[in-house]
Amino acid sequence: MGIHLYQQHHHYAERKERNVENGHTPAFSRTEMTELVVPGDSNQLGNILGGRLMHWIDLAAAITAARHAGHVSVTASMDSLEFLHPVKVGQVVRLIAQVNWVGRTSMEIGVDVYREDLPANDVKKTSTAYLTFVALNDDGEPIPVPRLILETEDEIARFHQAEQRRKLRLAHRHKL
Numbered sequence: 001m002g003i004h005l006y007q008q009h010h011h012y013a014e015r016k017e018r019n020v021e022n023g024h025t026p027a028f029s030r031t032e033m034t035e036l037v038v039p040g041d042s043n044q045l046g047n048i049l050g051g052r053l054m055h056w057i058d059l060a061a062a063i064t065a066a067r068h069a070g071h072v073s074v075t076a077s078m079d080s081l082e083f084l085h086p087v088k089v090g091q092v093v094r095l096i097a098q099v100n101w102v103g104r105t106s107m108e109i110g111v112d113v114y115r116e117d118l119p120a121n122d123v124k125k126t127s128t129a130y131l132t133f134v135a136l137n138d139d140g141e142p143i144p145v146p147r148l149i150l151e152t153e154d155e156i157a158r159f160h161q162a163e164q165r166r167k168l169r170l171a172h173r174h175k176l
């Protein structure tokens with residue numbers, strides 16, 4: 001019981017420490033998802049279907065967005081996506097999603113996708129996806145998200161690159 005209480009307190013203190021001025025680091029919400037490709041995921045050639053991979057990308061990003069926002073978040077957009085290497089039945093797909101940028105109610109989530117061939121111990125990056133999620137309240141209206149606390153050079157670089165992509169996205173949306 002004593003240990004349990006101590007752990008609870010420890011977790012609370014850790015969360016509080018990370019939640020500086022109502023913000024979170026990218027590490028707070030980073031999500032790693034691992035899937036084994038089975039025949040139901042593939043076409044006649046045994047290659048994974050693009051749509052199945054997009055579904056996993058969307059899920060990993062949705063979990064990350066909801067963790068950061070503390071609210072359910074919806075996909076507003078997904079940038080263009082390239083599949084650099086085929087992924088076959090029996091191989092493993094590893095997805096790593098993290099928040100790159102936050103605005104007022106929206107967040108850019110970057111998802112890196114890796115293909116692992118376990119017997120050959122061969123790992124290749126197959127895609128990088130960028131998605132914009134918007135946090136919604138219980139009435140389905142956009143609500144402000146916690147700020148993003150950047151701790152590393154890589155996180156700062158990702159933030160600036162995401163800002164550029166956002167400009168292009170909003171210009172594209174305006175055209176639509």
Ligand SMILES: CC(C)(COP(=O)(O)OP(=O)(O)OC[C@H]1O[C@@H](n2cnc3c(N)ncnc32)[C@H](O)[C@@H]1OP(=O)(O)O)[C@@H](O)C(=O)NCCC(=O)NCCS
Nearest residue numbers: 074075076077102103104105106107132134142169170173
């Ligand atoms: C996403 C959605 C909530 C935005 O609603 P909206 O009335 O346009 O809200 P706003 O104009 O206030 O935009 C909210 C934020 O989203 C951003 N945004 C909206 N559409 C965007 C897009 N296509 N790309 C990038 N950012 C976008 C805005 O810039 C704004 O960001 P900020 O608050 O960080 O500055 C609304 O379009 C929606 O519900 N879309 C459907 C989402 C959905 O159901 N997805 C599941 C798959 S269909």
